Amino acid sequence: MKTYLSYTVTDVHQGLTVEAYLKQVLNYSGRTIQKLTRKKGILLNKKNAFLQKNVNSGDVLKILSLEDTTFGVEPEQGPIEILYEDNYLIVLNKPSGLLVHPTGQTSHGTLSNHLAYHYQQHGTVCTIRPIHRLDRETSGCVLFAKDRRTQTYLEKLLKEGKIKRTYHAVVIGIIDPPNGTINLPIGTHPAKPNRRAVTEAGDPAITHYHEICTSSEVSLLELALETGRTHQIRVHLSYLGHPIVGDRMYGKRSDLISGQALHAVSLSFPHPFEQRVISLEAPYPSSYLRVLKAYSLVSEHNDH
Known part of the structure; x- marks a missing residue:
């Protein structure tokens, strides 16, 4: 089951493009945005969002949660503080x-x-x-x-x-x-x-x-x-x-x-x-x- 993170646009950010909102407000990198776009993982008011579309106050953006599938290193028991x-x-x-x-x-x-x-x-x-x-x-x-x-x-x-x-x-x-x-x-x-x-x-x-x-x-x-x-x-x-x-x-x-x-x-x-x-x-x-x-x-x- 896919998990989405939900964000409601405030007056302060009205007029930004979807892409600008993702980068400036939510701190997504360009690479992650590309990945989300390929997966159709960016929804604006429940519809697939175009990156250059402007957002309005009250709009709801839902972003697919990209779960990690690997640690990137081999887990090994050892003390950590x-x-x-x-x-x-x-x-x-x-x-x-x-x-x-x-x-x-x-x-x-x-x-x-x-x-x-x-x-x-x-x-x-x-x-x-x-x-x-x-x-x-x-x-x-x-x-x-x-x-x-x-x-x-x-x-x-x-x-x-x-x-x-x-x-x-x-x-x-x-x-x-x-x-x-x-x-x-x-x-x-x-x-x-x-x-x-x-x-x-x-x-x-x-x-x-x-x-x-x-x-x-x-x-x-x-x-x-x-x-x-x-x-x-x-x-x-x-x-x-x-x-x-x-x-x-x-x-x-x-x-x-x-x-x-x-x-x-x-x-x-x-x-x-x-x-x-x-x-x-x-x-x-x-x-x-x-x-x-x-x-x-x-x-x-x-x-x-």
């Missing part, structure tokens, strides 16, 4: 050491495989749609959409800089000045294609930082991204001479932590379909707390 979940999206606290999503030779043991298992156990078939990613050894907040429409909307928010991502990093040395912006382009490393580097030919990359506290050897920094280049925070801090503790690629390994001491501590964004802002914090993992304690960084930041 849910920071927030509703019918449209889910935010997880990713542990260090896991990829967000299968890539290259790795198809198993990722956060997405574990999330697919979580959905499966709850009787839901839902394609795994990460909106952004974290490096394997970075922990913290990761946002996933549960359907195509939410994915389109959240990707648009990300592109517009409306998804605020905040990171905490323990770096070698005392950064000077203690607050600032790093505006240096990042591209592929000329000699090592799996790495990134500050290079004139790179893409624009902007990182804002703020010193939370210091010890004699290290600093705890809060960072916010204006752009989302691969390894951006790690490359920028290393270039300034303050690599992240434990970053084997851009600094050196540490006995205190298996990866780098970088944690996506908070995430804030407007809800796609409800008039509210979602603000979340991910508690530090035990390995991160171990680094903070080893360097005697202030105790009030140990309970995140």
